[in-house]
Amino acid sequence: MKCPEFLDQLDDLARGRLGGEAERAAREHLASCPSCRQAERGLSALLSAARALPSSVEPPRDLWKGIQAGIRAQKAERRPARVLPFNAARFGVAPDGAAPDIAAPREGRTAKARLIARLSVAAAVLAIGIGASLALPALLRDGGRESFGYRARPVPAAFGLSPGLAESQAALESARAELYAALEARRGSLGKETAAVLRKNLRIIDEAVDEIGKALERDPGNEELSGFLFSAYENELRVLSQAASMKGSI
Amino acid sequence: MIGTAESGTTDERRLALMAKAGDESAFEKLYRSTAGRVYALCLRLTGRPDLADELVQETFVRAWRCLPSFRGESAFSTWLTRIAVNLALSERRKSARLDGRLERPEDIEELGVQRETGDAESSIDLERAIAALPEKARRVFVLHDVEGWKHEEIAELAGIAVGTSKAHLHKARAALKEALSL
Numbered sequence: 001m002k003c004p005e006f007l008d009q010l011d012d013l014a015r016g017r018l019g020g021e022a023e024r025a026a027r028e029h030l031a032s033c034p035s036c037r038q039a040e041r042g043l044s045a046l047l048s049a050a051r052a053l054p055s056s057v058e059p060p061r062d063l064w065k066g067i068q069a070g071i072r073a074q075k076a077e078r079r080p081a082r083v084l085p086f087n088a089a090r091f092g093v094a095p096d097g098a099a100p101d102i103a104a105p106r107e108g109r110t111a112k113a114r115l116i117a118r119l120s121v122a123a124a125v126l127a128i129g130i131g132a133s134l135a136l137p138a139l140l141r142d143g144g145r146e147s148f149g150y151r152a153r154p155v156p157a158a159f160g161l162s163p164g165l166a167e168s169q170a171a172l173e174s175a176r177a178e179l180y181a182a183l184e185a186r187r188g189s190l191g192k193e194t195a196a197v198l199r200k201n202l203r204i205i206d207e208a209v210d211e212i213g214k215a216l217e218r219d220p221g222n223e224e225l226s227g228f229l230f231s232a233y234e235n236e237l238r239v240l241s242q243a244a245s246m247k248g249s250i
Numbered sequence: 251m252i253g254t255a256e257s258g259t260t261d262e263r264r265l266a267l268m269a270k271a272g273d274e275s276a277f278e279k280l281y282r283s284t285a286g287r288v289y290a291l292c293l294r295l296t297g298r299p300d301l302a303d304e305l306v307q308e309t310f311v312r313a314w315r316c317l318p319s320f321r322g323e324s325a326f327s328t329w330l331t332r333i334a335v336n337l338a339l340s341e342r343r344k345s346a347r348l349d350g351r352l353e354r355p356e357d358i359e360e361l362g363v364q365r366e367t368g369d370a371e372s373s374i375d376l377e378r379a380i381a382a383l384p385e386k387a388r389r390v391f392v393l394h395d396v397e398g399w400k401h402e403e404i405a406e407l408a409g410i411a412v413g414t415s416k417a418h419l420h421k422a423r424a425a426l427k428e429a430l431s432l
Contacts, residue, residue, distance in 0.1 A: 041432075042427045045430075045432045046423060046427055046432055049373070049376045050395045052372075053290075053294075053373060054290060055290060056287050057290035057293060058285070058289065059286075059289045059302075060303075063281075067311055068278070070307060070310075070311035070314075071274065071314045074311070074314065
């Protein structure tokens with residue numbers, strides 16, 4: 001065995017992890033190489049000293065008061081969530097919180113029209129993609145047979161939201177269901193790639209909402225998480241609104 | 251001894267579950283039983299008693315917040331040390347750190363080191379030498395050679411390559427051997 005090979009195995013030898021033939025060969029090299037013997041002695045002494053260090057060192061002062069203050073500050077932050085200034089009309093919802101009637105297509109289209117009027121277009125790249133695909137010859141417009149994967153989300157109570165926020169979430173959920181229905185209705189007019197990108201993006205948002213929801217279940221009333229939840233809903237509604245309302249629909 | 255370790259872990263788990271349900275006094279008991287372990291780790295990782303104090307407090311406050319995610323699959327103290335290491339390695343701490351050197355040798359003695367085994371003098375020498383290491387080399391040495399972590403774990407937590415972790419360890423060991431005349 002040569003020195004570089006021995007040095008590669010020195011760590012394992014010093015920790016007692018080498019066995020059998022490997023250990024025999026290493027020890028044979030040690031016996032004949034002063035330089036490697038010195039390296040082995042040095043490392044063994046260092047590791048031995050490291051192992052002998054006390055595993056516990058009492059802090060010089062009691063830190064509990066500071067910790068307790070930190071814990072109580074956290075508890076104080078978890079006040080009942082204030083009602084976010086949710087403008088129901090932005091999502092085509094009547095001021096009293098009534099959601100668009102999904103079963104009534106005419107009213108659904110009216111609600112959708114209000115959404116289109118109020119929501120700003122944020123996903124510019126997606127919009128361009130959708131627009132380009134709508135210019136494709138009919139033969140190439142095939143959003144595929146796979147649906148966009150709408151599924152209703154858990155009831156607001158599971159998220160630990162306050163009554164005001166729960167009402168807002170219910171309204172968002174209704175708008176979401178309606179937009180999904182509109183999107184499904186025109187699946188055939190979208191290009192395959194665009195539909196695939198849409199499905200993927202909607203799935204990503206869906207998973208994000210699921211994660212935030214689980215976090216809210218563990219930390220109910222957390223304002224920051226509630227904010228994330230509503231941002232995710234807004235993003236989703238923007239994407240759905242764009243996809244469902246672009247020009248070029250059949 | 252094994253029975254003691256097992257009953258200690260069982261007690262910790264029981265207290266952790268009580269703390270998870272909001273029992274602050276149970277959490278205080280957990281603090282009292284694990285603070286020494288966490289402080290030792292934090293002191294060695296930071297090289298500064300003031301930063302170690304701060305880090306210990308942050309660790310326990312963060313642990314309280316994250317209790318809902320503690321499932322009892324690992325020992326509470328193991329889970330806690332992971333939180334401490336995460337905090338110690340987080341970027342924002344860099345700006346608060348100086349070179350990580352203890353200015354006065356007597357700082358080590360003031361820490362109330364509990365000498366369980368071996369030569370007290372050499373233990374203090376090693377603590378001082380570790381504190382004098384460059385920050386990255388110190389972190390890797392403490393986690394690998396003192397705490398027993400693998401390079402893969404260190405690399406993942408520190409956001410570095412395994413090879414980089416090994417290089418830091420090599421540098422740390424060389425410096426420590428020279429400092430201690432080994």
